[in-house]
Amino acid sequence: MSNLESITIHQFRGLRDLELKDLGRINLLVGINNSGKTSVLEALSIYCHPLDISVWLSTARQREQDIRARTPLIDALRWLFTNHTSFAVEPYKPIILISSTGLFPVKKLIASYEEMEGIRLSEGNNTRNISGTNDEEIGNDNEQEIETEDSPGVRKGIDLKIEILKDDHLLTLVGESPTFVEHFSLWEDEPLYRLSGTREPSLNTATVTPSSHRSAIGQFRLLSEARFQNFKSDVVKLLQQMDTNISDIEILLSPESISSQFNIYIQHEKLGLAPISTFGDGIRRLLHIALKLASVKGGILLIDELESTIHTEALQSSFQWLVKWCTEMDVQLFATTHSLEAVDALLEVTESDSDLVLYRLEPKEEKTRVVRHDGHRLRRLREELGQEVRW
Template identity: 45%
Template sequence: MYPLDTVTIHQFRGLQDLELKDLGQINLLVGMNNCGKTSVLEALLLYANPLDIKTWLTLSRLREGALRLPSSRFESLQWLFPKQPQILEAESIPTGIKISSQGASAIKEIAINYQDREEIRFFVKPEPVTPEDVFEEYEKEFQETSSRLELDIEITQNPKSPNLKGMIPVGVERKIIFEGTGKASIFPELKKEWKKLSLPIAIITPESHRSNFGQLRLLSKASFENFKFDVIQLLKIMDDDIEDLEILINPQTVSHQASIYIQHKKLGLTPLNTFGDGVRRLLHIALQLPRAKDGILLIDELESTIHTEALEESFQYQRIVQILHQLRADFLQECNVYFGGGTLLALMYGEYRQSQNIDFLCSDRQGYRQLREAIFTQQYAALFKNTEGLSFPREIRADRYGVRFPIMIDDVNIRLEIVSEGRIELDDPDTLEWCPVPSLSLIDRAAEKLLANSDRWMDSSVLSRDLIDLAILAYHGDLPDRSFIKAEAAYPVREPLKRAIAAFRELADGGDRYYQALQIQNPTQIREGLEQLSRVR
C-alpha cells in the first residue's frame, strides 16, 4: 500500500471533484498548459502537512519563483481557495478546500475554510503646537487598521494508517492565523504526537534550483547525513566527468558568500552556476530526495530537467514492472518459475542499461511440465491475472527449451521468455519489496550470468552485456564465491570470464560503442567493476 492509493480533490483553486485513482510508485500528469497540473501538486503538498505554517507560506509564494513579485501574502493564500463565478446565473460553488484520500497516509480527509478579519482602532494623539498656540489645546484623531487571515482546519484521521498505531483516531480541529504584521500562529498548539499526521514530502518547481542559499543548506545536509556520494553518482548520469561537490568561498573575491563548486575531470573546480539548468536542477532533485523518503516527491515540469529521450528508458522499465504486476505470481511460484536475467539486474541497480526482455527460469522438471500443460489448455490466461493494456500478436510458443511470446504495451514490443534451466538447480527465490513475482536468489543471479558469459562472450552482437552485468554485480559486491562454485559444476566459467575481460579491454574505442548501444549513462561503474572482476582467481 502506498501513502496515497487514491486522491480526490473535491475543492482546491479551480479544481473540483478530481479523482486520481490507482496511484503507483511513479505517476505522470500530462495535459495542456493552464489545465491544473501544478494545482494538483500544490493540493498534494498541502494535504501532506496541512497543520504546518511553513507549508502554507511555501504555497503562497510557490508560483512567484525567482521574480518574487510583490503580491500580498493574504491574496496569495486566498487564491488557494475556490472562487465564486462572476456570472450571476452560474451555480455557486463552496469556497472551502476539501481533499480526501485512500492509502497508508495518516490523514483521510481535510476540510479548510478561511475568514478575512479587519480591525480599525481609533485613538487620539496630541498634536504639536507652536508657541503662539500655547494657551490652546490641540488634539487630532487617528485610526489604525490591522488585518488578519484565519484558517479553520478540520482533519479526519485514517484509522488504518500504520503511522497511527497505538493512537486513538479522533478528529483534529485547528486554527491558523496570519497577521498583517507577518506573524503566524496556530491554536491550540500542536502536541508532538500530531506530527505523525504529516507525510514526508518535497516539491521541485522550475525555479527552485535557482536559490543558492537553499542549495547550500541541502548540500550541507547531504554531507552531514552521508549521502553526498549518492548525489554525485546521480549527477554522473548526466555528466560522467563530475567527480565531487564542494562548498567554497572564492579567495579571489571580496565577497564572503559561499557557493557550490563542482570538481570536474576536464574543467577543474568550476562554480555550479556555470553549468546548464539540467545539471543544476538534477542536483536539486537529488538533494531533495531524502526529504521525501517514505513519502512523496513532487516535480513540476519534469521535462525541463530530463530530456524526453532519457525519460523513455525509465518508461520502458515502468512498462516491464506493469507487466510483472499483471502476471499470476502465485502460479509462477507454484511452478518454481523465477524472474532473472539482465532486466532484473537493471531494475535492481538503478536501470544502469537498457533491456527490453523479461526473462524467467525454471529448473524444476515437474514445475515446467505443469507450466506447459496450463499454457496448452489456457494460453495467456494461465500466466496473466489480467491483460488490461496488453495485446499479444500471436499464440505462445513452447518447447523443451522454453516458453516465448511477444507483448505489446503502449505500442512497444517486449519479449517474455521462460527458459527451462537444465544446467543448475535453482535455489529458493528471493522476495524483493518492489517486485511482485518470485526472483532468482543472489547466488543464482550471478551464477546464471557467469554461465551466459561463458556461452556467448565471443559473439559481438551480444555487446558484452553479460560481462557488463557481471561488472555491475562486482561493483556492488554481489558476486559471491558460491556463484562461481555453482556455475562451474555445470562447465568452466572462470577462464571464459578472463578472456571476455581481455577482449573487452582490447576494443579500440574502450567499449564506448557498447555503452552507447546499451544506453549506459555511467560507464565508470562498469570500468570499476571490470577492474574488480579482473582480480578473480
C-alpha cells in the same frame, strides 16, 4: 501498501472531484495547459502537511518565485480555495476539500476561511511583511516590508479554519478524537512568517519547481543531508549522466573571494574546481532533484515539469537513476510533464508495469475528468499503437 493509495481532490483552486486511483511508485500527470497539473502537486503538498501554516503560505506563493511584484500573501492564500461555484460542497463559501486512502493517517482535509476586520493601532511606523515563509521555495529579496500609515485605521484579514480527520482505529483505543481543528488569524499588517503551526501529522515531502534549482538557499543543508546519508556518491553519478567529466561536489570558501560566503563547487576534469553557478541549468536542476530526493526518504517527491532543462538524449539515463532511487528510498514520485519523450523514457526505465501510472487530466464544466493508464496499457498504447497519450 503506499503512503497514498488514492487521492481525491474534491475542491482546490480550479479542481473539482479529481480522483487519482491506484497510485503507483511513479505517477505522471499530463494534460493541456491549465488542466490543473500543478494544482495537483500544490494540493498534495498541503494535504501532506495539513496543520503546518508555513507550508500553506509557501505553497500559496510557489508560482511567483520569479516575479518581483508579487501578490500580497493573504490574497495568494485566498486563491488556493474554490470560490463561488454552484458545484461546490457549500456554494458561495470558499473551501478546500481533499481525501485519501493509504498508510498516511490523515484521511480528510477540510479548510475554509472568513473575512475579518479590526482596528489598526498606531505603534510607530507599522510595517507589513509581504514575504513568504520558506526562502528556499519562494525566494527572498530586500523589499519585504512596506510602511503603513502611522495612524489608527481598519485592517483586514482572514480567519483560516483547518479541520482534519485521521484514521480512527488507533485513536479509538487511546480515547482520542479522530477530528482535529486549528484556527489561524492572518492579518494583512502582521509579519506572517512568524506564524507557526502543528507539524504533525505530516508526511515528508519536497517540491521541485521549474526554477527552484536556481536558488542557492538551502542547498548547503540538502547537500549535507545527502553526505550524512551516504548518498553523495550517487548524486555525483547522476550528474555524470549530463557530464562525464564531473567527479565530485564540495562546499567550499574560495581563497580568492573577498566575502565569507561559501559556495557549492563541482570538481571537473577539464575546468578544475568550478562553482555550480557556472554550469548550465541541466546540471543544476539534476543536482537539486537528487538532493531533494535524499531529503524525503519514505515520503513523497513532487516535481513540476519533470523534463525541464534536461536534454532529450539524457532523459533515459537520468530517469533510470531517478526511478532506481525512488524505489531504493521508498519515495512516491508525482511529476507533471508536457513531453512525449519523457513519457517514453520512463517506459524504457520502469521495470515493473505496476510502478508507473499516467493520469491525463481533462477539465470539464462540473469536474476534472481523469483518464488513467497503468504501465502495461501505457506501453501498449505507445510501443504497439504509437498513440498520443498526453491530450
